Amino acid sequence: MSASDVVVSAEGLRIWYGTERGPVRAVDGVSFELRAGETLGLVGESGCGKSTLGRGLLDLLPEGSKMDGSLRYQGHDVLAMSTSRRHALRGSDLAMIFQEPLTRLNPLMRIREHFEEALRTHEPGVGKDELRRRSMEVLRRIGIPPTRYESYPHEFSGGMRQRLMIALALALRPAFIVADEPTTALDVLVEAQILEMLHDLRSEIDTALLLITHNLGIVAEACDRVAVMYAGEIVEIGDARDVFRNPRHPYTRELLRSTISLSTTGLHYIPGAPPDLVEPPSGCHFHPRCPDAMTVCTTTAPPVVESAGTLAACWLQSPGAIPAGAEEPLRRREISDADEA
Amino acid sequence: MSPGSLPRYIVQRLLLIVPMIWVILTLVFLVLRVAPGDPVTAAVGDRLSAEALAERRAALGLDRPLLQQYLEYLGNVARLDFGQTISDNIPIIDIVRDNGGATLTLALAGLLFALLVGVPLGAVAGRRRDSISDVVIRLFGVITYAAPVFFVGLLAKLFFSVQLGWFPTSDIATPITKFQVETRTRILLLDAALGGDTDAVIDILHHLVLPAVTLGLLLCGVFIRLVRVNMLQSLKADYVEAARARGITERRVTSAYAFRNALVPFVTVLGLQIALLLAGAVLTESTFNWPGLGTRLIDYITARDYIAVQGIVTLFAVVVVLISLLVDVVNALIDPRIRY
Structure with a gap:
């Protein structure tokens, strides 16, 4: 590539x-x-x-x-x-498909209007017949029967609505x-x-x-x-x-x-x-929960290291770079219930 | 979910009017009688002897037990006979016919003003949350809602009519217009328009401006708050984010997504605001001497005219119920999810 x-x-x-x-x-x-x-x-x-x-x-x-x-x-x-x-x-x-398909379509607009609106916004010159043909094609591809073209969102199940969301994204390629x-x-x-x-x-x-x-x-x-x-x-x-x-x-x-x-x-x-993302932990953000944490992890963020095409940000991947004495396993008090809560 | 259930819903709602009217009639009946004074004392109390007053009361049937009066009145109403006013012997039906048009004109004009001004302002405020325009619009909304109608009306009269002389201070039209317009529908503005009398139409509209704006401002404040809040809600909705992710223009997101969806809950509570509209109309009419049902209602309350007050209040109640029913039907047409 x-x-x-x-x-x-x-x-x-x-x-x-x-x-x-x-x-x-x-x-x-x-x-x-x-x-x-x-x-x-x-x-x-x-x-x-x-x-x-x-x-x-x-x-x-x-x-x-x-x-x-x-x-x-x-x-x-x-x-x-x-x-x-x-x-x-x-x-x-750029398109986005969301988590909750039930609330992602305008409840007052027919499926047809959603498709026509999306296509017309991006390709203003497209004629009515062309709009219809293209929407139908996408609907067919996602397995929604053409008879449902005039339906409203609330007449579809969650899975169908998610397919409609995908079809709407797909129509614009x-x-x-x-x-x-x-x-x-x-x-x-x-x-x-x-x-x-x-x-x-x-x-x-x-x-x-x-x-x-x-x-x-x-x-x-x-x-x-x-x-x-x-x-x-x-x-x-x-x-x-x-x-x-x-x-x-x-x-x-x-x-x-x-x-x-x-x-x-x-x-x-x-x-x-x-x-807490307002004040994240020093060094490697994961060190307070990491079973392999070392002293260095608390102070310095690990470098990103590549091996066989995979990038990882962990001190374990670059042991040579750890300052002397800082590879000691981190001793810490057990995470108490209060910390977890 | 069957589509045929909307007619059934309408019939149900219409049938519910009957018990509701009964409750209102009963309440009005009781409240009027608990209030001090009666029609006879209110009319001639300080001029006649005690015996003469008692005689007059007996003639009106006011000396009979309350329960008997109540049942008799209910019986008459059930036969759609609302009776005649006690103070001036006019059939209630005639009062409604002669004054209803003016109230209808005022209420519709006020509602129109509130819709045309309040809804867009609310939408702008919601769209530009916490901006200067939002703050100004919100302040405007709170003030217009909180200010008493008669006070706003008096200020408007003082400034625009007395100081600037732009508008007449009272009444629905000049006497000449009233005299010239041929009666057809008994709605003066409509009659003038139907008769092709442009001068009369302009004269009536000229009289209508201040009362309609006064009444409209009251509702305007309510509309601004309602539309703004619903706009804020719908702008946060998942489908708005999804539409933006599809590249739908911000203008279209605002209008077709946020605003349209904000209108659904707005229309739902619009029905409830009709009561506020009519209450405001009564006060506006008396402030501007507008010859409508509200002015008459206040006259008859002063005269302790039980029959007249009962009749007019009942009419108001029926109108409120019918309009809220109409609003429900409109809502079902806007929102495909609503099926009764």
């Missing part, structure tokens, strides 16, 4: 919200690349900043939030664009889609359908997909690469199979151990809670 295939790239991207206690660093220096036709899974606990990152890519952040660093779409510096130019990318170039937990609110059978649709979508129109999820099973099934996010940072990113087989970062490892399957005999979890 050449560099020209890169659809979206972020370099040191930071997003923070102003609060009364100070800025919440929801995304704190994130770098990644996404190529055409590629799916990147973004996993992490609730509150680690993955949804914020997804929204930031489309400039859908709430008022009072700030973004800096570098974000490029097909080589263009997105953050340097005017607001109107940035917003003009939405729909036709975007180059990049953020799917923010698109199947979390749906049952397992519908989940499989939705993932299948997303898969078809990228093979048909070569869309790059950022799939945000907390379900590692979905990543294993649907993603080429995976990025593991913790406390606003990507701690490990690489080929999904490689990362799952051979996690470099203790957080990834612990996360994988915490998944539930039929062979699970006891539940594993990571003690403690995700850190």
Whole structure:
């Protein structure tokens, strides 16, 4: 793959919200690349900043939030664009699919109106018949019968509404889609359908997909690469199979151990809670919960190290760089119940 | 969810009017009789001897037991006979016919003003939350809602009529207009328009401006708050974010998504505001000497004319119920999710 295939790239991207206690660093220096036709899974606990990152890519952040660093779409510096130019990318170039499909369609508008509106916004010259033909084609592809074209959103089930959301995005043929937990609110059978649709979508129109999820099973099934996010940072990113087989970062490892399957005999979890993003821990953000923490982890953020194409930010990956004496295992008091609460 | 259930709902609501009217009649009946004085004392109390007063009361049937008067009145109403006023012997039906048009004109004009001014202002305030325009609009809304109608009316009269001389101080039209316009519908403005009398129409509209604005301002404050709050809600809705993510223009998001969805709850409570509109109309009419039902109602309350007050209040109640029913039907048409 050449560099020209890169659809979206972020370099040191930071997003923070102003609060009364100070800025919440929801995304704190994130770098990644996404190529055409590629799916990147973004996993992490609730509150680690993955949804914020997804929204930031489309400039859908709430008022009072700030973004800096570098974000490029097909080589263009997105953050340097005017607001109107940035917003003009939405729909036709960048699209987003959300977690709760039930509330994402305008309850007062027919499905037909949603499609006509979206197409007409991006291709003003399209005639009525052409609009209809194209909407019908997309609907057919997602398995919604043409007779439902005049229906209202409330006449569809959650799974159908999510398919409609995908169809609406698909009709505009975007180059990049953020799917923010698109199947979390749906049952397992519908989940499989939705993932299948997303898969078809990228093979048909070569869309790059950022799939945000907390379900590692979905990543294993649907993603080429995976990025593991913790406390606003990507701690490990690489080929999904490689990362799952051979996690470099203790957080990834612990996360994988915490998944539930039929062979699970006891539940594993990571003690403690995700850190406060107003005042994140010093050094490596994960050190208070890390079973492998060393003295160095408390003071200095680990360098990002590449091995076999996978990037990980952990001192274990670069033992040679640790200052002498700082590789002592971190001694700390047991995490008390009070800390966990 | 069957589409045929809307007619059934309408019939149900219409049937509910009967018990409601009974409650209102009973309440009005009791309140009027608990209030000190009666029609006879109010009319001639200081001029006649006690015996003569008692005689007059007996003639009107006011000396009979309350329950008997009550049942007799209910019986008459059930036969749609609202009776005649005690003080001037006019059938209630005639009062409604002769004065209803003026009240209707005023109420509609006030409502129109409130809708045209209050709804857009509320939408702007909601769209630009916490901006200067939002603060100014909110302040305007609170003041117009809190200020008593008669006070606003008096100030408007003092300034625009007396000081500036732009508008007449009272009544619905000049005597000449009233005399010239041929009676057809008994709604003076409509009659003038139907007769093609442009001068009369202008004269009536000229008289209408101040009362309509006074009444409209009262509702305007309510509308601003309602639309603003609902606009804020719908702007936060998930479908608004999704529309932005699809690249729908901000203008269209505001109008077709936020504003349209904000109107649904607004229309729902609009029905309730009709009561406020009519209450405001009564006060506005008496402030501007507008020859409508409100002015008459206040006259008859002063005269302790039980029959007249009962009749007019009942009419107001029926109007409120019918309009709130109409609002429900309109709402079902706006919002495809609503099926009764």
